Amino acid sequence: MSKGKIASIASGVIVVGVILFWMFTAPYLGNYGIYRTPGILIGGTATPAPADFTPLNEQHRGPVLMQQAGFPPLVVHLSWVGTPDGVITATRPDGGYWARRVRERGGDGKLRIGDATYNMTATEILGPERLVMMEKWAAKAGRTLDQTTSEGAEPLRDWEVFFWTPRS
Numbered sequence: 001m002s003k004g005k006i007a008s009i010a011s012g013v014i015v016v017g018v019i020l021f022w023m024f025t026a027p028y029l030g031n032y033g034i035y036r037t038p039g040i041l042i043g044g045t046a047t048p049a050p051a052d053f054t055p056l057n058e059q060h061r062g063p064v065l066m067q068q069a070g071f072p073p074l075v076v077h078l079s080w081v082g083t084p085d086g087v088i089t090a091t092r093p094d095g096g097y098w099a100r101r102v103r104e105r106g107g108d109g110k111l112r113i114g115d116a117t118y119n120m121t122a123t124e125i126l127g128p129e130r131l132v133m134m135e136k137w138a139a140k141a142g143r144t145l146d147q148t149t150s151e152g153a154e155p156l157r158d159w160e161v162f163f164w165t166p167r168s
Contacts, residue, residue, distance in 0.1 A: 042067040042075045042110055044117030049166030053082030056113050057140060064089070065112035068101050080113075081140040086165040087111060087120070088133045092153060093160050099124075102162060111164055120164040130161045137161070 042065050050056070063077040064087065076098050078089045091099050107122030125133055131145065138145055138156045145157040 042112050042117060044112040044115055047116035047118060049118045049120070052084045053087050053113075054084055056082040060114040066098065066109060067112075068098060068105070068107075068109040070101075070105055074098075079137065079141060080111075081137050082113075083136065086163055087113075088137050088161060088163055089122070090134060090137050090156075090159045090161050092149075093158055094154075099160050099162070107162070107164075108167060109164075119167045121167045122162045122164050125161040125163050131157060133161045133163065134159060 044065070064080040065075050066078050066089070067073055067075045074097070078091070078098075081088045102122045102124060107120075107124075109120060109122065111118050111120050134156060135145060138147070141149075141156075143149075143156060146155050148155055
């Protein structure tokens, strides 16, 4: 085999290895560009949903991991806030992957908060209730509805809101 062919194969293996490494680890460093790339392992311990998700706000400050039912089983990191009845998540109104899947395929999935993984169903929130929920989400994030998360992003009042409730 020629050196050129060996170099091509080695380069291909390295590229595939880097992509697979990224998919399995999916670092969440921001809410734009490649940082929004999903992983494929959710992990955690299957746990019955609590009667009230509010105490989880103080126990787990980082993002929640979300994996929707069906294929592909991608895991996405989301900012969130727990409420007595469920979990509020939000996303930029940019036609993103997971919001589109909730609309097209239904909202069944899993949320991992800390070491616990809950079977949940997402429902898109529209109308005046969306801003009420977005205010709670923004407050946990330390922002107002008129602020953005990054330069060039939409103000939080324009974001899409999804409410996750326990699935039996």
